Amino acid sequence: MENDMAKPQVFSIPALKRLPAYLRELKKLQAAGRLHATSPVLARALRIDAISVRKDLEMIGAAGSPGVGYQVEPLIDALESFLGWKNASEAFLVGTGHLGTALLGYRGFADYGLKIIAAFDKGPVPKDTLVHDVPVFDFAEFPHLTRRLQIRMAILCVPDDAAQEVAEKMVEAGILAIWNFTGHTLLLPEDIIRQKVNLAGDFAVLSVKLARRLREIDGCGEDKQ
Numbered sequence: 705m706e707n708d709m710a711k712p713q714v715f716s717i718p719a720l721k722r723l724p725a726y727l728r729e730l731k732k733l734q735a736a737g738r739l740h741a742t743s744p745v746l747a748r749a750l751r752i753d754a755i756s757v758r759k760d761l762e763m764i765g766a767a768g769s770p771g772v773g774y775q776v777e778p779l780i781d782a783l784e785s786f787l788g789w790k791n792a793s794e795a796f797l798v799g800t801g802h803l804g805t806a807l808l809g810y811r812g813f814a815d816y817g818l819k820i821i822a823a824f825d826k827g828p829v830p831k832d833t834l835v836h837d838v839p840v841f842d843f844a845e846f847p848h849l850t851r852r853l854q855i856r857m858a859i860l861c862v863p864d865d866a867a868q869e870v871a872e873k874m875v876e877a878g879i880l881a882i883w884n885f886t887g888h889t890l891l892l893p894e895d896i897i898r899q900k901v902n903l904a905g906d907f908a909v910l911s912v913k914l915a916r917r918l919r920e921i922d923g924c925g926e927d928k929q
């Protein structure tokens with residue numbers, strides 16, 4: 705007989721991506737003194753339908769009461785626990801150029817429970833360098849600081865041609881999850897968790913949609929003439 709416990713749980717990626725938006729909305733409601741949130745209210749805020757809201761929240765084990773909805777505070781708690789954002793995830797960032805510097809200055813990561821505690825760049829890095837109050841070290845320091853501070857997550861912001869080599873060194877140092885902002889697709893052992901930010905890909909989708917929309921508008925214009 706199959707052992708259900710051994711089956712990995714499968715989550716919907718779009719649903720996972722919506723969870724931060726629920727959290728943001730619930731925190732707004734909490735700040736406004738609201739104790740409950742119904743699925744239609746959350747659905748309106750997220751521009752989705754109420755059935756999807758119920759399904760998404762079921763995924764994290766939350767159930768609302770008929771007519772009353774979800775209790776705001778326990779739901780925030782459940783979302784933060786599910787996302788692992790209750791205790792800040794400490795991360796290192798590598799590559800303090802344009803993008804890395806911008807990320808280091810982004811205060812919003814604190815809301816995701818992400819704390820970038822140090823950054824690295826290729827040496828030599830002058831002693832006591834700070835970028836947005838985050839200390840910056842020579843990348844040669846990365847392995848021993850990763851081990852000493854038991855950091856498991858790293859943010860990769862080096863140029864594309866350095867990405868593979870830097871990522872391999874991250875893995876050797878004990879990093880288990882890499883948030884890859886470079887355009888390079890990393891070749892790493894299967895068990896290394898990686899998430900690629902694809903600004904170029906997202907922009908391609910936007911551009912193609914805009915081009916289609918403009919063709920539709922032009923088409924309408926022609927019909928009217």
Ligand SMILES: NC(=O)c1ccc[n+]([C@@H]2O[C@H](COP(=O)([O-])OP(=O)(O)OC[C@H]3O[C@@H](n4cnc5c(N)ncnc54)[C@H](O)[C@@H]3O)[C@@H](O)[C@H]2O)c1
Nearest residue numbers: 799800801802803825826861862863864866885886903904
């Ligand atoms: N994900 C996206 O959609 C997106 C969008 C914009 C930029 N990017 C990517 O982000 C990356 C960084 O872009 P940028 O504009 O900040 O570049 P940048 O040149 O301004 O910064 C790169 C930094 O990495 C450092 N670096 C280079 N080699 C290194 C190494 N071996 N070890 C440690 N540090 C090293 C450099 O000294 C520099 O400070 C690039 O890969 C770029 O393609 C991605």
